[in-house]
Amino acid sequence: MKILNYINGELKEPAAGAYLDNYDPSIGQVYGQVPDSDSTDVADAYKAATAAQKGWENTPAEEKFKVLNAIAEGIDAKREEFALAESRDQGKPLWLSRNEMIRAAQNFRFYATAAMQFASESHAMENRAINYTLRQSIGVVGCISPWNLPLYLFSWKIAPALAAGNAVVAKPSEFTPATAFLLSEVCIQAGLPKGVLNIVHGLGPKVGQAMVEHPKIKAISFTGGTVTGKYIAATAAPMFKKLSLELGGKNPNIIFADADLDKAVKTTVNTSFMNQGEICLCGSRLLIEESVYEEVKNALIEEVKKLTVGDPMNDSTRIGAIVSKPHYEKVKSYIELAQEEGGKVLIGGQTVHPEGKENGWYIQPTIIEGLKAECRTNQEEIFGPVITIMPFKNEAEALEIANGTEYGLAATFWTNDLKRAHRLASELEFGIVWVNCWLLRDLRTPFGGVKSSGVGREGGWEAMRFFTEPKNVCIAL
Numbered sequence: 001m002k003i004l005n006y007i008n009g010e011l012k013e014p015a016a017g018a019y020l021d022n023y024d025p026s027i028g029q030v031y032g033q034v035p036d037s038d039s040t041d042v043a044d045a046y047k048a049a050t051a052a053q054k055g056w057e058n059t060p061a062e063e064k065f066k067v068l069n070a071i072a073e074g075i076d077a078k079r080e081e082f083a084l085a086e087s088r089d090q091g092k093p094l095w096l097s098r099n100e101m102i103r104a105a106q107n108f109r110f111y112a113t114a115a116m117q118f119a120s121e122s123h124a125m126e127n128r129a130i131n132y133t134l135r136q137s138i139g140v141v142g143c144i145s146p147w148n149l150p151l152y153l154f155s156w157k158i159a160p161a162l163a164a165g166n167a168v169v170a171k172p173s174e175f176t177p178a179t180a181f182l183l184s185e186v187c188i189q190a191g192l193p194k195g196v197l198n199i200v201h202g203l204g205p206k207v208g209q210a211m212v213e214h215p216k217i218k219a220i221s222f223t224g225g226t227v228t229g230k231y232i233a234a235t236a237a238p239m240f241k242k243l244s245l246e247l248g249g250k251n252p253n254i255i256f257a258d259a260d261l262d263k264a265v266k267t268t269v270n271t272s273f274m275n276q277g278e279i280c281l282c283g284s285r286l287l288i289e290e291s292v293y294e295e296v297k298n299a300l301i302e303e304v305k306k307l308t309v310g311d312p313m314n315d316s317t318r319i320g321a322i323v324s325k326p327h328y329e330k331v332k333s334y335i336e337l338a339q340e341e342g343g344k345v346l347i348g349g350q351t352v353h354p355e356g357k358e359n360g361w362y363i364q365p366t367i368i369e370g371l372k373a374e375c376r377t378n379q380e381e382i383f384g385p386v387i388t389i390m391p392f393k394n395e396a397e398a399l400e401i402a403n404g405t406e407y408g409l410a411a412t413f414w415t416n417d418l419k420r421a422h423r424l425a426s427e428l429e430f431g432i433v434w435v436n437c438w439l440l441r442d443l444r445t446p447f448g449g450v451k452s453s454g455v456g457r458e459g460g461w462e463a464m465r466f467f468t469e470p471k472n473v474c475i476a477l
């Protein structure tokens with residue numbers, strides 16, 4: 001597959017004609033080419049975007065609604081093609097890609113309605129004046145996304161940015177460009193006016209950085225690692241750009257003795273290992289109340305034994321390939337580190353070489369116990385099929401361990417005690433708290449993290465507010 005940039009409504013080679021190899025992680029081999037674009041391509045994309053922006057901003061909401069819906073329908077119509085491309089590019093099981101493609105279409109559909117419904121406030125000052133807030137499009141905005149949920153997260157940014165009347169310069173991860181490329185074809189067919197969305201492929205430090213450094217791209221919505229987020233924040237701050245940063249996590253998953261343990265264990269298999277553990281919301285630190293520690297641990301191990309690791313295209317596969325060689329090496333190095341730190345591997349810990357896919361990058365789902373909450377394994381984001389388990393004595397200790405990292409993205413806990421549910425939900429220092437469930441998403445809710453997990457929120461009106469600039473107009477009566 002040869003990927004092209006999407007600039008000014010056309011599929012284009014990168015200006016310098018350079019390409020990067022794109023790998024199929026299930027076989028560890030190159031299968032395609034991705035543009036190795038640079039600041040010239042970003043400048044072209046900006047030029048097209050800025051020429052298109054006012055026209056798009058002034059397009060009636062109903063027209064925006066129709067085009068965004070047409071994009072959603074375009075994704076739905078090619079769902080299987082998109083899902084196959086996503087799994088091949090990313091390594092995730094095909095059944096999961098199919099679900100994610102449904103969500104990618106939903107993102108466009110959801111924000112199509114937001115374009116129709118978005119409204120602003122008015123504040124009356126008795127008989128003296130009336131204030132109203134104009135929420136105006138920002139202009140040209142940048143969207144940068146990671147490799148773990150490629151189209152799902154790419155569309156999660158682009159759809160609200162467009163719904164709010166901006167023109168967009170967007171960059172998907174260089175590791176997973178395929179579905180963003182298919183999206184450009186869908187946008188052309190859906191009749192999105194040229195230049196309104198521009199997709200530039202290539203490396204973060206080249207294309208992403210050129211976007212962040214571009215003086216006229218006035219807002220950046222970024223999802224990715226915390227280290228990259230810090231760098232982007234430092235670059236953008238002197239230019240006073242608006243920033244939304246969705247970063248890493250080290251999420252706790254807490255099981256209390258009073259919970260529905262069977263349900264907690266079954267869901268915890270997903271919380272821990274769905275998408276090879278490569279979801280920013282996965283619970284990588286499993287905390288289990290002491291009195292049920294052995295019971296829950298053993299039940300979980302039995303469930304994990306049932307998970308098949310292998311070819312993403314097989315229906316029976318629960319855990320596919322790790323996205324890239326460097327990431328595979330990183331995850332392996334954390335399994336080694338955990339053992340050096342005194343951890344005991346209860347299950348997994350090894351690489352897997354499925355028949356016919358021996359050179360792919362596969363790692364068994366891994367559970368490690370015996371580590372202190374403060375050790376590196378329990379403090380640093382691994383982002384793979386590796387969790388640690390720790391016992392706790394009481395709620396206070398669970399809370400202390402849960403809050404005891406630099407991250408604050410998502411916490412999950414399991415209890416049937418209603419008072420505890422409300423108390424703990426309020427005390428956990430996280431942007432998202434799931435009680436007796438995990439990854440149950442309503443697109444209207446605020447989405448994002450605190451501490452080193454990010455700044456700002458996506459989702460619902462939060463994203464529409466991020467992608468608009470509020471202006472107060474005060475009229476004396």
Ligand code: NAD
Binds near residue numbers: 203280
């Ligand atoms: P990454 O930070 O390496 O890359 C993310 C994106 O940023 C890519 O498109 C990359 O090319 C680009 N980039 C890299 N360097 C850049 C630079 N200097 N300037 C501008 N852009 C640059 O992250 P990743 O490895 O692709 O993704 C994994 C990380 O993403 C994990 O830490 C995970 O927790 C996080 N994540 C967070 C959320 C969330 O909602 N909070 C969701 C998914 C993933």
